[in-house]
Amino acid sequence: MQRNHLYHKVWVYLNSLTSVEDSDFTNLFTGKKPNEIVLRLDPNQIIEDDFLGAKIFWINEDNNLLLKIRKADKRRVLRPYLQHIHSVSDDLEDQKRDLKLYMNVVDNQKGRWRSAPFTHPSTFETIAMEADLKNKVKSDLESFLKAKQYYHRLGRVWKRSYLLYGPSGTGKSSFIAALANFLSYDVYDIGLSKVSDDSDLKLLLLQSTAKSVIVIEDLDRYLSEKSTASSLSGILNFMDGILTSSCGNERVMVFTMNGKDHVDPAILRPGRIDVHIHFPLCDFTAFKTLANNYLGLKDHKLFPQVEEIFQNGSSLSPAEIGELMIANRNSPSRALKSVINALQSEGDGRSSKSLDEGGETSGVFGKEGANAVKEFKKWYGLLRVKSSRKSQSLDLSSDQKEGG
Numbered sequence: 376m377q378r379n380h381l382y383h384k385v386w387v388y389l390n391s392l393t394s395v396e397d398s399d400f401t402n403l404f405t406g407k408k409p410n411e412i413v414l415r416l417d418p419n420q421i422i423e424d425d426f427l428g429a430k431i432f433w434i435n436e437d438n439n440l441l442l443k444i445r446k447a448d449k450r451r452v453l454r455p456y457l458q459h460i461h462s463v464s465d466d467l468e469d470q471k472r473d474l475k476l477y478m479n480v481v482d483n484q485k486g487r488w489r490s491a492p493f494t495h496p497s498t499f500e501t502i503a504m505e506a507d508l509k510n511k512v513k514s515d516l517e518s519f520l521k522a523k524q525y526y527h528r529l530g531r532v533w534k535r536s537y538l539l540y541g542p543s544g545t546g547k548s549s550f551i552a553a554l555a556n557f558l559s560y561d562v563y564d565i566g567l568s569k570v571s572d573d574s575d576l577k578l579l580l581l582q583s584t585a586k587s588v589i590v591i592e593d594l595d596r597y598l599s600e601k602s603t604a605s606s607l608s609g610i611l612n613f614m615d616g617i618l619t620s621s622c623g624n625e626r627v628m629v630f631t632m633n634g635k636d637h638v639d640p641a642i643l644r645p646g647r648i649d650v651h652i653h654f655p656l657c658d659f660t661a662f663k664t665l666a667n668n669y670l671g672l673k674d675h676k677l678f679p680q681v682e683e684i685f686q687n688g689s690s691l692s693p694a695e696i697g698e699l700m701i702a703n704r705n706s707p708s709r710a711l712k713s714v715i716n717a718l719q720s721e722g723d724g725r726s727s728k729s730l731d732e733g734g735e736t737s738g739v740f741g742k743e744g745a746n747a748v749k750e751f752k753k754w755y756g757l758l759r760v761k762s763s764r765k766s767q768s769l770d771l772s773s774d775q776k777e778g779g
C-alpha cells in the first residue's frame with residue numbers, strides 16, 4: 376500500500392526527456408510556473424532513451440511503465456541506468472521545489488532561523504550588467520555545480536564564494552536573488568547584528584541546509600564597527616566553512632560591500648572569496664537594459680542624447696534611474712527626459728574623475744565616479760590604506776585598470 380518512489384522517479388525522469396515530444400499524441404498540462412505548459416507521457420507511448428551506448432525503451436501501458444533493454448546490454452547498463460534515473464530525477468525535483476528565504480533571529484527557542492517563501496522575481500535577465508560579465512558568472516556557477524566529485528577528491532568543502540562590491544543601488548541584492556533563482560537554492564540571510572558571538576555564527580552555518588546561498592550584506596560596514604559581537608577570526612572561520620559537517624553540501628556564499636579597499640586583506644584572500652564582482656554606477660549599456668525592462672524600449676530618438684551624457688561620466692545608480700523610469704512608465708519620452716535632467720544636474724561638479732590621493736587603490740573607483748570619491752574621502756582620514764596584496768582570486772570586474 377505504499378507509494379512506489381522508484382515509479383515516481385522514473386515518471387519524473389521520462390517526462391523530462393526530449394523524446395516525450397516525439398509522440399504523435401500527448402497530454403498537455405499547465406505547470407506550476409506562470410505560463411508554463413508541460414507535456415506528459417501519453418498512454419501507450421513508447422519512449423526511446425540512450426544510455427552508455429545502449430538503446431533503451433520505455434512503454435507506458437496504462438500507467439504501468441515497462442522497461443525494455445536488449446539482453447546483451449542488460450548486465451552492463453541496468454544498474455547504472457537506474458542509478459542515473461535516480462540522480463537526474465532528484466535534480467529535477469530540486470529545481471521544482473519552492474525556494475525559501477531564511478533570516479536569523481535572536482530568540483532561538485525553535486532554532487536560529489525563521490523562513491518565509493522566497494519569491495523575489497529577479498533573474499540574470501533582469502539585471503543590468505555587462506553581458507560578458509553576466510555570462511562569465513553563469514558559466515562559473517555551472518562549473519561549480521558540476522564540480523562535486525572534484526571537491527570531494529581534494530577533501531575541500533564544496534562551496535563557492537562571491538564578493539559583490541559597489542555603491543548603493545547598483546544591484547547587489549538583486550543579483551543575489553537572481554543567483555538563488557538561477558541555482559534554485561534557498562537563501563540564508565545572516566544579519567550580523569543579531570549574531571551573539573562567534574559560536575553563534577558557527578551554529579547558524581550548521582543549521583543551514585545544503586543547496587543554499589548564504590548571504591552577509593554590508594560586511595565592510597560591519598567590520599568597521601568597533602563594538603561587534605563576532606570577531607574577525609570568527610568571520611574568517613565562517614567563510615572557510617570548516618565547520619560544515621558534510622563536504623557533500625554545496626553552498627554558495629555571498630558577501631556584499633560598498634568598497635573593498637579598507638577591508639582586512641585576510642577576508643579577501645583567494646579561497647575565502649573566489650570571485651569578485653564589481654557593481655558600477657549606471658552606464659549607457661545598463662541604461663538600455665533598464666529602459667527595456669521598465670519601459671519596454673529597445674530604442675528611442677532620445678537614446679543618442681542619453682548616450683552622450685553618459686560619456687561624460689554618470690553618478691546615478693541603476694536604482695535611481697530605475698525609479699525615474701517607473702515613476703514615468705506611462706510616457707517613455709517623459710521618462711527619458713527625466714533621466715536626462717537627473718543625469719545633467721547630478722553631473723554638475725560631481726563627476727570628478729581625478730583622484731590623486733587614491734594611489735594604487737584608485738582603479739576600483741574609476742567608474743564609480745563621484746559617490747566613490749565621497750566614499751573614499753570619508754574613509755581616507757579614518758583608516759590607513761593597507762597595501763592591497765595582489766589578489767589571485769578571479770576578479771570579474773571589467774574595469775579594474777581604468778580610472779586613476
Ligand SMILES: Nc1ncnc2c1ncn2[C@@H]1O[C@H](COP(=O)(O)OP(=O)(O)OP(=O)(O)O)[C@@H](O)[C@H]1O
Binds near residue numbers: 501542661693697
Ligand atoms: N544593475 C541593476 N539591474 C537592474 N536593476 C537594478 C540594478 N541595480 C539596481 N537595480 C534596481 O534598483 C533597486 C535597488 O537595487 P539593489 O537593492 O539590488 O541595490 P544594492 O546594490 O543591493 O544596494 P545597497 O548597497 O543599498 O543594498 C532594485 O529594485 C533593482 O530593481
Ligand SMILES: [Mg+2]
Binds near residue numbers: 548549592
Ligand atoms: Mg542591497
